[in-house]
Amino acid sequence: MKIPSSFLVAAVAANIHFVIPEVSAQAEKFVPNYDEAKIPDYVLPDPLEGVGSADDWAKKRAEIFRLIEREMFGKAPRYSGEKIAFAEDIPSFEILDGRARVSQPLLTIAGQDVRVLMIQPANVSAISAVPAIIGYNFGGNHTVISDPRIALGTVWGRGGEGERKAEDAERGKSASRWAVERIVDAGFALVTIYYGDVDPDFDDGFKNGIFAQFPAPKPDEWGSIAGWAWGLSRVLDFLEQNDRGIDAKRVAVFGHSRLGKTSLWAGASDPRFALVISNDSGCGGAALSKRAIGETVGRINTVFPHWFCDNFQRYNDNEAAMTFDAHMLLALIAPRPLYVASAEEDQWADPHGEFLACVAADPVYRLLGTDGLPQKEMPKVNEPIQGTIGYHIRTGKHDVTDFDWQQYLQFAAKHLASGAGK
Numbered sequence: 112m113k114i115p116s117s118f119l120v121a122a123v124a125a126n127i128h129f130v131i132p133e134v135s136a137q138a139e140k141f142v143p144n145y146d147e148a149k150i151p152d153y154v155l156p157d158p159l160e161g162v163g164s165a166d167d168w169a170k171k172r173a174e175i176f177r178l179i180e181r182e183m184f185g186k187a188p189r190y191s192g193e194k195i196a197f198a199e200d201i202p203s204f205e206i207l208d209g210r211a212r213v214s215q216p217l218l219t220i221a222g223q224d225v226r227v228l229m230i231q232p233a234n235v236s237a238i239s240a241v242p243a244i245i246g247y248n249f250g251g252n253h254t255v256i257s258d259p260r261i262a263l264g265t266v267w268g269r270g271g272e273g274e275r276k277a278e279d280a281e282r283g284k285s286a287s288r289w290a291v292e293r294i295v296d297a298g299f300a301l302v303t304i305y306y307g308d309v310d311p312d313f314d315d316g317f318k319n320g321i322f323a324q325f326p327a328p329k330p331d332e333w334g335s336i337a338g339w340a341w342g343l344s345r346v347l348d349f350l351e352q353n354d355r356g357i358d359a360k361r362v363a364v365f366g367h368s369r370l371g372k373t374s375l376w377a378g379a380s381d382p383r384f385a386l387v388i389s390n391d392s393g394c395g396g397a398a399l400s401k402r403a404i405g406e407t408v409g410r411i412n413t414v415f416p417h418w419f420c421d422n423f424q425r426y427n428d429n430e431a432a433m434t435f436d437a438h439m440l441l442a443l444i445a446p447r448p449l450y451v452a453s454a455e456e457d458q459w460a461d462p463h464g465e466f467l468a469c470v471a472a473d474p475v476y477r478l479l480g481t482d483g484l485p486q487k488e489m490p491k492v493n494e495p496i497q498g499t500i501g502y503h504i505r506t507g508k509h510d511v512t513d514f515d516w517q518q519y520l521q522f523a524a525k526h527l528a529s530g531a532g533k
């Protein structure tokens with residue numbers, strides 16, 4: 112695909128504003144490659160090497176998990192499974208003309224106040240529990256829907272500017288990324304959390320958020336993405352431990368961009384997530400790192416040194432040394448349904464590499480008895496393909512749109528229909 116240079120400048124610039132000042136000079140020197148012809152020769156490790164049958168997969172999967180955990184995301188602490196404490200300090204209320212009920216329990220997770228926004232279909236009989244989509248939001252729960260009853264919490268700047276109180280003016284500012292009405296009308300609950308409640312997103316040496324409760328991570332121990340993924344598992348514990356009208360066996364984990372990397376790692380590290388959705392997750396998510404096109408391992412580790420474990424730095428400008436790649440991350444989710452989505456103008460995230468990772472994960476899905484990914488050729492824009500792996504590339508930029516949600520809900524409804532959860 113030929114990309115106009117004006118677009119490239121804009122695409123790179125769009126990512127620069129998240130950069131923390133100290134590393135910006137270094138990062139600005141980075142010139143991304145967008146030319147497929149300049150991709151280095153690479154061979155993807157075969158996730159099925161040494162695997163003769165589906166019975167061999169559990170052992171191989173454990174090896175791949177440990178490898179990616181040690182070299183990329185870092186090991187999270189074992190969780191002892193104790194009860195998640197919570198307060199119901201805000202009364203619930205109805206929205207959408209009574210079609211949905213909103214509650215906002217305040218969880219305590221590793222000493223942190225984590226406010227959960229739950230929006231679920233109302234008028235569901237007391238005995239039936241609904242499936243849910245769980246995912247972090249970037250800006251605070253008050254940005255997801257515009258309603259004065261949504262709690263205003265503390266939000267953190269991403270350049271280390273510190274914390275501040277969320278503002279009324281920001282209410283609903285990310286509403287276009289959350290198809291709340293569509294989700295509820297499809298019979299799903301939405302469970303969302305501000306990711307900064309779990310760990311503020313800047314490189315502070317792991318002194319705040321849930322990390323404050325644990326010793327500083329060693330080179331093979333968790334970075335922020337593993338921390339956020341761990342937080343999602345604790346919210347799932349809460350859903351399991353309490354009758355909130357949600358079927359904890361039918362919870363799909365969703366995330367966009369860095370939070371799409373997070374949803375993939377959450378799905379890989381916690382098999383209780385019944386379905387996984389990665390929206391424009393790119394480098395360190397669904398995109399194959401060995402292609403080194405758009406954002407690269409070196410670039411991401413320079414600008415966001417806190418996202419992955421320190422061992423991942425070994426692969427800066429050295430992707431050839433990786434004995435794993437994104438297709439193996441995706442394969443860890445098998446045979447659970449997985450949806451990967453890209454956007455045409457999001458070349459920074461390498462849509463083609465995201466698709467190729469799905470292609471390379473497909474043999475694992477098929478070995479485990481599913482229909483995997485329906486085709487090996489990259490589909491045209493706005494023509495989703497949906498097997499047990501779903502994929503689409505849509506027109507437009509790095510974002511979450513209503514089109515994306517239409518596909519996710521269709522996919523989730525098919526796979527998480529009553530009784531379909533495993």
Ligand code: GTR
Nearest residue numbers: 126129368369370393394406
């Ligand atoms: C960019 C980063 C991407 C992606 C994105 C986001 O700056 O380079 O990997 O995660 O941020 O999360 O919005």
